[in-house]
Amino acid sequence: MSRYGIDNLPYGVFSRPRGDRRIGVRLGSTVVDLAPLGGLLAAPTLNPLLEAGRPQWTETRRRVTEYVSGTTGRIPLSEVTLHLPFEVADYTDFYSSEQHARNVSQILRPDSPGLPPAWRHLPIGYHGRSSTVVVSGTPIRRPSGQIAEGVYAPSERLDIEAEVGFVVGVPGRRIRTAEFAEHVFGVVLVNDWSARDIQAWEYRPLGPFLAKSFATSVSPWVVPLDALATTEPVAQDPVPLDYLLPAGPAFDIRLAVDWNDTRVATPPFAAMYWTAAQQLAHLTSNGAGVRTGDLYASGTVSGPARDEVGSFLELTRNGAEPVKLTDGSLRRFLLDGDRVTISATAPGAGGTEIGLGEVTGTVLA
Numbered sequence: 001m002s003r004y005g006i007d008n009l010p011y012g013v014f015s016r017p018r019g020d021r022r023i024g025v026r027l028g029s030t031v032v033d034l035a036p037l038g039g040l041l042a043a044p045t046l047n048p049l050l051e052a053g054r055p056q057w058t059e060t061r062r063r064v065t066e067y068v069s070g071t072t073g074r075i076p077l078s079e080v081t082l083h084l085p086f087e088v089a090d091y092t093d094f095y096s097s098e099q100h101a102r103n104v105s106q107i108l109r110p111d112s113p114g115l116p117p118a119w120r121h122l123p124i125g126y127h128g129r130s131s132t133v134v135v136s137g138t139p140i141r142r143p144s145g146q147i148a149e150g151v152y153a154p155s156e157r158l159d160i161e162a163e164v165g166f167v168v169g170v171p172g173r174r175i176r177t178a179e180f181a182e183h184v185f186g187v188v189l190v191n192d193w194s195a196r197d198i199q200a201w202e203y204r205p206l207g208p209f210l211a212k213s214f215a216t217s218v219s220p221w222v223v224p225l226d227a228l229a230t231t232e233p234v235a236q237d238p239v240p241l242d243y244l245l246p247a248g249p250a251f252d253i254r255l256a257v258d259w260n261d262t263r264v265a266t267p268p269f270a271a272m273y274w275t276a277a278q279q280l281a282h283l284t285s286n287g288a289g290v291r292t293g294d295l296y297a298s299g300t301v302s303g304p305a306r307d308e309v310g311s312f313l314e315l316t317r318n319g320a321e322p323v324k325l326t327d328g329s330l331r332r333f334l335l336d337g338d339r340v341t342i343s344a345t346a347p348g349a350g351g352t353e354i355g356l357g358e359v360t361g362t363v364l365a
């Protein structure tokens with residue numbers, strides 16, 4: 001059964017050869033052009049729809065569902081180019097997987113393993129670079145940078161981070177966790193490409209800078225929150241401060257990471273410690289505003305098992321334990337020509353399993 005049936009209907013922006021950009025929804029392995037519906041849907045990006053707000057999102061989804069059920073006008077995915085579906089305003093990246101935070105500490109800071117002091121008290125994050133957010137399929141040029149004292153060279157430890165991204169529709173500040181669904185339209189998959197050697201040399205004490213700003217890839221299909229089933233978030237200890245409560249919904253999104261043609265990991269999003277509602281509440285709690293098209297990512301999704309980690313830094317223990325791909329070759333970090341694809345499925349609100357598409361990228365020298 002298709003994971004892109006009538007219960008899913010993720011939105012994207014596509015074009016045909018020499019054609020203009022149009023909004024469509026994915027149905028099976030086809031795209032249904034929504035421009036004929038007019039209004040917010042007759043645009044070259046999702047931004048007007050994102051801006052319109054929850055009542056409009058619900059009404060639009062109802063109309064789209066009705067429309068696709070009645071139309072035979074479907075375009076095979078193989079005949080279209082998919083574009084960045086919305087104009088990215090600001091981009092924020094969190095650090096909300098306890099397992100990931102522990103693994104990275106252990107690997108990069110063996111002298112002080114464990115969680116940073118604030119980690120269980122607030123969702124730690126940093127502000128990233130929205131201008132280099134690219135759509136799935138965009139080739140990723142290996143960055144050069146300072147990788148050690150006196151050494152400027154191509155990164156030798158190019159890595160991925162498998163994450164879930166949340167797309168803000170309605171602007172706001174001091175957003176309460178209970179208002180999450182009024183502001184957030186839907187989710188995408190994110191690969192936060194990371195140059196670990198650049199990162200290790202530059203990051204103290206202000207955090208990631210050039211190690212992560214060269215490219216961040218997102219999947220072309222924005223799955224509306226309405227399409228996703230919600231689940232109970234993990235228990236939090238200590239109990240967070242009031243402005244981070246109630247925690248809000250969790251989502252049982254199951255990611256999969258393919259390195260060339262080998263499935264190397266299946267990170268479980270349900271294991272994340274901080275919820276997307278808490279992240280948004282924290283991000284805006286000091287009066288900072290979010291805008292239409294803001295993207296905030298969950299942080300690397302890593303579960304407790306060795307094959308549930310969302311980065312190759314963790315998978316190969318910083319290169320010390322290479323992984324074997326199905327062609328017999330060994331990998332520590334990304335080689336030129338390597339392709340990484342992150343895909344995901346989740347229980348849908350309609351009771352069936354839905355797909356979140358995929359985010360893929362190939363490394364260029």
Ligand SMILES: O=C(O)/C=C/C(=O)CC(=O)CC(=O)O
Nearest residue numbers: 094095096104105161299300
């Ligand atoms: O712990 C560190 O020093 C670094 C952590 C990361 O690189 C992760 C990051 O970008 C946030 C995340 O994706 O969880």
Ligand SMILES: [Ca+2]
Nearest residue numbers: 093161192300
């Ligand atoms: Ca990240």
Ligand SMILES: [Mg+2]
Nearest residue numbers: 192212215216
């Ligand atoms: Mg990035």
